[in-house]
Amino acid sequence: AQKVTQAQTEISVVEKEDVTLDCVYETRDTTYYLFWYKQPPSGELVFLIRRNSFDEQNEISGRYSWNFQKSTSSFNFTITASQVVDSAVYFCALKGVIQGAQKLVFGQGTRLTINP
Amino acid sequence: DTEVTQTPKHLVMGMTNKKSLKCEQHMGHRAMYWYKQKAKKPPELMFVYSYEKLSINESVPSRFSPECPNSSLLNLHLHALQPEDSALYLCASSPGSGTGRRMLNEQFFGPGTRLTVL
Numbered sequence: 001a002q003k004v005t006q007a008q009t010e011i012s013v014v015e016k017e018d019v020t021l022d023c024v025y026e027t028r029d030t031t032y033y034l035f036w037y038k039q040p041p042s043g044e045l046v047f048l049i050r051r052n053s054f055d056e057q058n059e060i061s062g063r064y065s066w067n068f069q070k071s072t073s074s075f076n077f078t079i080t081a082s083q084v085v086d087s088a089v090y091f092c093a094l095k096g097v098i099q100g101a102q103k104l105v106f107g108q109g110t111r112l113t114i115n116p
Numbered sequence: 117d118t119e120v121t122q123t124p125k126h127l128v129m130g131m132t133n134k135k136s137l138k139c140e141q142h143m144g145h146r147a148m149y150w151y152k153q154k155a156k157k158p159p160e161l162m163f164v165y166s167y168e169k170l171s172i173n174e175s176v177p178s179r180f181s182p183e184c185p186n187s188s189l190l191n192l193h194l195h196a197l198q199p200e201d202s203a204l205y206l207c208a209s210s211p212g213s214g215t216g217r218r219m220l221n222e223q224f225f226g227p228g229t230r231l232t233v234l
Binding site: 035037042043044045046047050091103104106107108109111 | 156157158159161172204206208222223224225226227228230
């Protein structure tokens with residue numbers, strides 16, 4: 001079964017703090033892809049990063065960084081020096097083949113609030 | 117053009133109305149998707165079109181009828197909806213939807229249509 005768990009329902013921090021959003025996944029596929037999406041109040045899902053199952057290198061993009069660990073089936077997302085504009089719901093997602101078709105399985109999302 | 121557009125942004129309809137949601141992309145993507153998202157929940161896949169053919173229907177009630185007139189357009193026709201169908205309807209596209217290397221294609225989402233059924 002394909003499953004993504006984001007245990008943190010809501011996180012609230014003060015601006016400039018670092019914050020880590022956890023993501024744990026389950027899959028039996030040997031090839032799979034993991035994604036993070038941001039959903040601001042406007043509703044649009046904004047693609048942040050894609051990582052495939054063969055590439056465990058961590059990635060940094062500005063204030064964003066991602067830690068992919070296959071051994072613990074985790075793909076955590078850290079925002080450094082958070083800003084108010086980072087406030088949004090963040091979804092971790094797993095892309096795999098379910099019943100012969102490629103599908104994106106989302107976690108329940110983490111609502112991040114950055115307070116000034 | 118690297119965006120997915122959706123119209124209308126908001127829609128209020130009665131249970132006896134017939135309306136349509138429209139989605140458009142000009143990125144040359146060959147797969148398009150409809151998702152439904154209820155408040156405080158993740159998006160749920162409804163339909164997938166691959167090369168203009170319906171490839172996935174997630175057991176969606178027949179009051180939702182998708183249509184893909186061409187590779188850039190995706191419609192969702194609504195008829196006799198229920199109040200519980202009120203949600204944000206998201207459209208997405210990706211270069212492909214198949215297995216193997218095509219799996220690495222991320223989906224690009226539109227801003228959604230916020231639907232209220234009275």
